[in-house]
Amino acid sequence: MDEEYDCIVLGTGLKECIISGMLSVSGKKVLHMDRNKYYGGESASITPLEDLFTKFGLPSPEETYGRTRDWNVDLIPKFLMANGQLVKLLIHTGVTRYLEFKSVEGSYVYKGNKISKVPADEKEALTSDLMGMFEKRRFKNFLVFAQDFKDDDPGSWKAVPGFDPVNTTMSTVFAHYNLDKNTIDFTGHALALYRDDDYLNKPAGDTLKRIKLYSDSLARYGKSPYLYPLYGLGELPQGFARLSAIYGGTYMLDKPIDEIVLEDGKVTGVRSGGETAKCKQVYCDPSYVPDRVQKVGQVVRAICLLDHPISNTKDALSTQIIIPQKQVNRNSDIYVSLVSYTHQVAAKGWFIAMVSTTVETDNPEAEIAPGLNLLGPVKQKFVTVSPIYKPLDDGTGNQIFISESYDATSHFETTCLDVLSIYRRGTGDDFDFSKVKHNLGDEDM
Amino acid sequence: MAQRGGAQRPSGGGQGKICQFKLVLLGESAVGKSSLVLRFVKGQFHEYQESTIGAAFLTQTVCLDDTTVKFEIWDTAGQERYHSLAPMYYRGAQAAIVVYDITNQDTFGRAKTWVKELQRQASPNIVIALAGNKADLANKRMVEYEEAQTYAEENSLLFMETSAKTAMNVNDIFLAIAKKLPKSDNNARSCWMLQVITFKTGETM
Ligand SMILES: Cc1cc2nc3c(=O)[nH]c(=O)nc-3n(C[C@H](O)[C@H](O)[C@H](O)COP(=O)(O)OP(=O)(O)OC[C@H]3O[C@@H](n4cnc5c(N)ncnc54)[C@H](O)[C@@H]3O)c2cc1C
Ligand SMILES: Nc1nc2c(ncn2[C@@H]2O[C@H](COP(=O)(O)OP(=O)(O)O)[C@@H](O)[C@H]2O)c(=O)[nH]1
Ligand SMILES: [Mg+2]
Numbered sequence: 001m002d003e004e005y006d007c008i009v010l011g012t013g014l015k016e017c018i019i020s021g022m023l024s025v026s027g028k029k030v031l032h033m034d035r036n037k038y039y040g041g042e043s044a045s046i047t048p049l050e051d052l053f054t055k056f057g058l059p060s061p062e063e064t065y066g067r068t069r070d071w072n073v074d075l076i077p078k079f080l081m082a083n084g085q086l087v088k089l090l091i092h093t094g095v096t097r098y099l100e101f102k103s104v105e106g107s108y109v110y111k112g113n114k115i116s117k118v119p120a121d122e123k124e125a126l127t128s129d130l131m132g133m134f135e136k137r138r139f140k141n142f143l144v145f146a147q148d149f150k151d152d153d154p155g156s157w158k159a160v161p162g163f164d165p166v167n168t169t170m171s172t173v174f175a176h177y178n179l180d181k182n183t184i185d186f187t188g189h190a191l192a193l194y195r196d197d198d199y200l201n202k203p204a205g206d207t208l209k210r211i212k213l214y215s216d217s218l219a220r221y222g223k224s225p226y227l228y229p230l231y232g233l234g235e236l237p238q239g240f241a242r243l244s245a246i247y248g249g250t251y252m253l254d255k256p257i258d259e260i261v262l263e264d265g266k267v268t269g270v271r272s273g274g275e276t277a278k279c280k281q282v283y284c285d286p287s288y289v290p291d292r293v294q295k296v297g298q299v300v301r302a303i304c305l306l307d308h309p310i311s312n313t314k315d316a317l318s319t320q321i322i323i324p325q326k327q328v329n330r331n332s333d334i335y336v337s338l339v340s341y342t343h344q345v346a347a348k349g350w351f352i353a354m355v356s357t358t359v360e361t362d363n364p365e366a367e368i369a370p371g372l373n374l375l376g377p378v379k380q381k382f383v384t385v386s387p388i389y390k391p392l393d394d395g396t397g398n399q400i401f402i403s404e405s406y407d408a409t410s411h412f413e414t415t416c417l418d419v420l421s422i423y424r425r426g427t428g429d430d431f432d433f434s435k436v437k438h439n440l441g442d443e444d445m
Numbered sequence: 446m447a448q449r450g451g452a453q454r455p456s457g458g459g460q461g462k463i464c465q466f467k468l469v470l471l472g473e474s475a476v477g478k479s480s481l482v483l484r485f486v487k488g489q490f491h492e493y494q495e496s497t498i499g500a501a502f503l504t505q506t507v508c509l510d511d512t513t514v515k516f517e518i519w520d521t522a523g524q525e526r527y528h529s530l531a532p533m534y535y536r537g538a539q540a541a542i543v544v545y546d547i548t549n550q551d552t553f554g555r556a557k558t559w560v561k562e563l564q565r566q567a568s569p570n571i572v573i574a575l576a577g578n579k580a581d582l583a584n585k586r587m588v589e590y591e592e593a594q595t596y597a598e599e600n601s602l603l604f605m606e607t608s609a610k611t612a613m614n615v616n617d618i619f620l621a622i623a624k625k626l627p628k629s630d631n632n633a634r635s636c637w638m639l640q641v642i643t644f645k646t647g648e649t650m
Contacts, residue, residue: 039531098533231536238531245522251529 005031010284013041015403017240018419024247037254045072045232066347072232077337077354079226082217085416095239104226105316109190110323142177146211165205173204189324195332232345267399281399286389293389299408300364301356303382317342332358334371335410358408465515471559472544473552474526477578480609507623514623540572547577548585574603581608
């Protein structure tokens with residue numbers, strides 16, 4: 001390892017693996033190391049099941065859990081938006097060929113102590129109990145406006161008098177369509193996927209784009225806008241690591257990282273044991289540079305093993321439930337996600353539910369109770385409270401580019417924005433997708 | 446919506462069916478894994494090939510009497526060098542060729558470790574072939590044919606000595622694997638696969 005590289009990437013979490021892939025594809029000589037002997041860091045899917053129990057200091061699971069090798073349990077729950085940034089990255093880099101996805105069966109929203117399906121088409125919308133009949137008409141008019149909206153086409157703004165995407169707030173747009181509180185709640189949290197209500201007084205353009213992302217994603221595969229990879233989210237970092245390797249990236253796992261070496265305030269290498277690899281840049285997650293990040297919040301997550309689906313979801317084998325903040329008197333939403341044996345993440349007949357939210361009190365576990373209450377009997381629960389770190393600077397000075405911890409959002413959009421921003425800060429360029437050759441020898445994929 | 450392999454996919458209709466299988470190559474660095482694939486798929490050999498960069502995903506078909514077997518071949522992309530191969534690599538593989546270099550005893554030891562790993566991690570029905578490569582360098586031989594053959598028999602592996610350089614036994618080892626693979630229509634995974642979404646490369650957004 002006593003060689004010279006353009007970039008050294010530390011940690012094989014999803015963000016670091018995507019960055020590593022992009023750097024290798026762009027012709028950089030990359031060394032990618034992890035202190036663990038497995039890929040994925042925080043974004044690994046834990047297997048076999050004993051490893052999950054051990055991680056939480058529990059004795060090995062009883063036999064009822066089936067073959068423990070059949071389990072691949074994510075630590076951070078997320079789904080992919082079918083038309084979102086991560087899918088774009090996957091397709092343009094060809095990493096999709098290493099992965100298989102399933103469409104998530106349904107998306108639900110919590111309203112007045114029960115859950116209702118987020119309608120996936122007009123037929124479902126007509127019978128939905130989320131809105132009364134006149135409200136449905138108003139909502140439809142709003143939706144037509146959102147769907148036709150284009151950032152750069154003032155012609156598409158006309159339906160709302162005086163509208164412009166930057167100066168008009170979202171609450172003004174809702175007011176124009178005369179939507180009631182529940183519809184606004186549902187639109188902002190279950191369609192635009194905001195975690196709190198700050199968006200209401202911000203430029204409407206951003207919210208409208210998020211609603212479009214939702215409906216474009218829905219249009220792609222039908223049942224819900226979300227996708228989930230077979231064998232768990234841990235496959236994603238591995239796929240991007242493989243991309244990086246194909247373009248010449250060198251991989252070393254199980255490497256203790258002892259020091260990031262700086263000279264004159266700029267990084268010059270990374271020391272592991274007695275060896276030092278030279279480099280011009282370091283890219284890493286916060287755990288490799290505890291003194292260069294600050295804590296900005298916490299996320300609480302409960303991993304729950306169930307032997308049954310969630311009630312009132314038509315026995316869906318995968319689903320998402322959003323509990324909008326206002327419904328339970330909070331400032332941020334609670335997310336519930338469910339995947340199962342059909343995704344090769346659990347033994348036959350088993351389900352994995354995750355309940356998560358941004359921490360607001362001294363008793364995080366109590367905060368997710370409204371989500372836990374929807375699950376029915378839980379066989380085993382693992383609760384974590386994880387700090388969210390952000391880098392102290394943008395890295396352009398010392399050339400150490402640090403990713404942010406994974407947030408409480410239920411999808412990968414912020415993950416990708418962070419990756420693209422880091423790439424831009426590190427290379428001074430936006431990632432050029434055309435640099436990826438598509439024919440890496442595969443003729444007919 | 447295209448479906449990626451993993452499951453065999455017998456295509457319907459009268460005579461002859463097509464089955465697709467995922468095949469992975471394993472073994473120490475520089476034993477000739479990439480060279481074997483290049484010989485099998487493109488009929489080429491590069492004497493001074495730099496350690497693998499580039500092609501890491503190739504397909505090639507083998508015709509049996511009534512069946513066409515399509516191999517989806519995964520190469521390691523060099524991730525084996527520091528023992529950092531990702532589990533996704535051999536996940537769902539229905540066939541594996543474990544390669545060693547007959548002129549290097551260490552690579553044979555390493556091959557045995559890979560076989561053990563496959564028996565522990567991979568699906569129980571996986572077809573494993575052991576390839577003693579660089580058979581053209583017989584004058585530098587360090588691993589005896591009989592030793593490897595005995596080991597292969599004990600572990601129910603297909604076994605051949607091969608040469609990516611002269612093409613000796615290269616097609617034959619793939620053909621032997623194709624013959625041994627189960628080609629029944631009722632593969633438990635294939636019904637799940639029907640609902641699985643994959644994307645075509647280059648699909649526009
Ligand atoms: C997630 C989601 C996605 C959606 N996607 C789409 C989409 O892609 N495209 C789309 O077009 N819509 C979409 N919708 C909106 C939904 O399709 C409409 O709510 C639905 O079309 C119902 O419209 P409506 O005006 O007929 O319904 P309602 O207003 O509920 O009307 C129901 C019935 O009452 C009658 N009626 C309604 N108002 C009056 C009135 N004032 N006087 C007399 N009779 C009346 C109507 O004729 C109708 O037969 C979506 C909704 C959701 C929640
Ligand atoms: N003489 C001889 N050399 C070979 C043979 N197969 C591969 N090589 C050489 O061995 C080196 C490593 O081969 P490569 O395919 O890159 O090995 P890999 O790291 O296992 O993929 C290259 O220089 C090849 O030319 C063979 O059958 N005979
Ligand atoms: Mg190779």
